[in-house]
Amino acid sequence: MIALYPGSFDPFTIGHEDIISRAAKTFDGLVVGISEDNAKDNFLNYEQRLNLAQVLFSSFSNIQISCFRGLTVDFAKELGAEIIVRGIRNVTDYESESQMAQLNKQLAPSVETIFLNSPDKYRSISSTLVRQIHLLDGDISSFVSPITKDFLLKLK
Template sequence: MQRICLFPGSFDPITKGHVDIINRSIALFDKLVIGVGVNSGKQPMFQPEQRVEWIREIFKDDARIEVAAYEGLTVNFCKKINARFILRGVRYVSDFEYEKAIADMNRMLEPGLETVFLTSSPEFSTVSSTLVRDVIRNGGNVNMFIPEEVKW
């Protein structure tokens, strides 16, 4: 059976921290699907199509990586793509507590679905999409935090 993993997130925008987690995780799975979550309750800075396009460009040379936007429960999207694993990056202990609660809920909703946590590399532990958006909104330079393919 193929080991398919979903890496869900908003990726608004994708950061070098995300890319690091993806690059370090791909050896663990046969296929990694990067799921750009669309939450109708949130107003993103960048449209889902733009985020998907950036991620496809970044990973265009790796056939093991696919990208798709999705709405609704992550466990339902996992079923749709036959993923048995969810990948989550963890920067701090507070991230782990939040992510574990989600992982437990997902496992209750879909027994057999496992969440794999990777800790961020030290140089990316302070980088988040939220902080990057704040810097962008205030006219700062975010080039050190985002992949060169991310342009708007």
């Protein structure tokens, strides 16, 4: 069974990496889908995020990294993915992700969404906060992998 874990991943955090490694153990194939046209002002362009992901997950034989445009459910159908994986850190995430899952189910009844809860140690980490800390020259070592930290430092 193929699953899709979509997101902007701007940048990848250790929370994202945790969800990806857990999902990769659960499904035969996992596509990490990097959204090119999300509604966010991205810090990293999609090519940088794609390159970073390819390095981060190169040791996983069942993970494919791909960029996509448009609706996530359309990309899932294009891939033949039966599952969309979403990470949940808190109640706010659950409310927005649950609403999105319900709409996606109406758009693509054959695609299910599953939620993976973040461990307590990752619940406060978000890409937005990591970007802010990084741009203000703070230490992001506790929030991203050494690979991601080095990648971001090279951009300064």
